[in-house]
Amino acid sequence: MSFNISLSGLNAAQKDLDVTSNNIANVNTTGFKESRAEFVDVYAASLLAGGKTKVGDGVLTADVAQQFAQGSIKFTNNALDLAITGNGFFATVPEIDSLEKTYTRAGEFKLNADNFVVNSSGGHLLGFPVNPDGSSSSVALSTAEPIRIPTASGAPQQTGEVDIRMNLPAGDAYITAAPVGFDPTDPLTFNHSTSITIFDSLGDSHIMTYYFVKEDPAVTPATSEWTMYTAVDGIMVDVPGGTNNIANPTLANDPGGPATINGATLSFSSGGDFVAQSPALITTAALNANILTNGADTTQTVIVDFNLDTAGPNPNEPTQFASNFEVTSLEQDGLAVGRLTGLDIDADGLVRATYSNGTSEPLSRIALVNFANNQGLTQVGGTSWKESLVSGEPLAGEGGSGTFGTINSSALEQSNVNLTSELIDLISAQRNFQANSRSLEVDNQLNQTILQIR
Structure with missing residues (x-):
């Protein structure tokens, strides 16, 4: 019996050495969780045996339990x-359409050839679908799907509106030859100009220029009036319903274009406030095929919005003060085709792509x-686990909600192994092994002594 007791002690000490050695071997493994060998004594007695004099039958390994304590966080440069x-x-999941899920704390993810987020083992990271505002449409694990990062933001958006805020100098002299003599190629025929990049239906860019000409104050003494003419890529574009027709100076470069060009009229009060515009909705004529030569939509028109507020002065309106010509805001709503430039991942796990x-x-x-029960999970290697009957069913959720932790981007969770403690445990397990070996040796000597008695 003593041989069996010593042998069980040797087996337990060997198991302790194996567990400790495995912990030390994985001290630098991302997401690794240390294990602990748990032992119980063995005690067996028959019904009629004397319980008061019964000696134990040795030791048994009850469990090798993983410890899911938090590992330290190491910061990196990879989002x-x-x-x-x-x-x-x-x-x-190992494949896009697979239902076989594995679970891990190792967050070393990257993009594969198809732009799916995968780990070193090729497992596809799962995420919940989101609405355009970033809210989750479902947090059920059955609706989670592999996360894919598109390289383009989709179709371009043609410019439909341009928003302008500016100051036109009150002290500017009016152009005596205007509007008949206006020529976009001659700076002496207009007071000021500014430009903005707009986009057509194909995402191609074009330069839209606005020319401002101060009118003769003797014509409308109650207000100061300016005429705005527009051009795209150097070709004049009519403002339907506008006034101050001029002969089209670019007609030679614009065959089939209008013989005259209308401009919009902007009116200011004696206090410099923007009080009226003509037409009420300032929009360009369709950008014809001479402008959009790349096959884009030639019915595209652009609204020029000066934010007129008939109720009174508005900080978003243009002004006519005794100051320099200044454009304080010039925005448009078109978009070119975007290319992926970066990823942002919030603490709640929201993955947001930014584009060029x-x-x-x-x-x-x-x-x-x-x-x-995390300790009931089945280890499958690769710092991963699978669900088991002992662990219970998986409960899915968002980072930072309920009992779920938060997600750190550009960071990795290191192994939770304490190397100093493991080295001490290694020494303890070694001495335990030596002691049980000595016990086995003494048992053998006693048996030899008994066999030598005559």
Whole structure:
């Protein structure tokens, strides 16, 4: 019996050495969770045996339990390096259409050839679908799908409106030859000009220029009037319903274009406030095929919005003060085709892509999964686990909600192994092994002594 007791002690000491060695081997493994060998004594007695004199039957390894304590956070320069602070696991699937889920704390993710977010083992990171405002449409694990990062932001958007805020100098002299003599190529025929880049239906850019000509104050003494003419890529564009027709100076370069060009009229009070415009809606004529030569939509028109407020002065309106010509705001609503320039991942797991055209788009929200009993998870290697009967069913949710931890982008959770403690445990396990070996040796000597008795 003593041989069996010593042998069980040797086996337990060897198991302790194995567990400690495995912890030390994975001290630099991202997302690794240390294990602890748990032992119980063995005690067996028959019904009629004397319980008061019964000796135990040795030791048994009851469990090798992983310890899911938080590991330290290491910061990196990769936005797809993810670390969880608190409870939760990332969920991954081996293939896009697979239902076989594995769970991990190792957040070393990257993009594969198809722009899916994957880990080193090729597992696809799962995320919840999101609405355009970034809110989650569902947080059920059954609706989670592999996260994919598109390289383009979709179709371009043609410019439909330009917003202008500016000051036109009150002290400017009017152009005596205007409007008949206006020529966009001659700076002496207009007072000021400004330009903005607009986009057609194909996302191609064009330069839209606005020319401002001060009119003779003797014509309308109650107000000061300016005429605004427009051109796109150097070709004059008519303002339907406008006034102050001029002979088209670019007619030779614009075959089929109008013989005259209308401009919009802007009226200011003696206090410099913007009081009226003509027409009421300032819009350009359709940008014809001589301007859009790339096959874009030639029915495109552009509204020029001066934010006229008939109720009174408005800080968004243009002004006519005794100051220099100054454009304080010049914006348009068109977009070129955007290319991916970066990723932002919030603490709640929202993945937002930013593009070269200045737009950003929410793509997905990283799914976090928790279990009633983390130690009941089945280890499958690759710093991953799978659900088991002992762990309970997976509960999915968003980062930072409920009992779920938060997600850190550009960070990794290091192993939670304490190397100093493991080295001490290694020494303790070694001495335990030596002591049980000595016990086995003494048992053998006693048996030899008994066998030598005659």
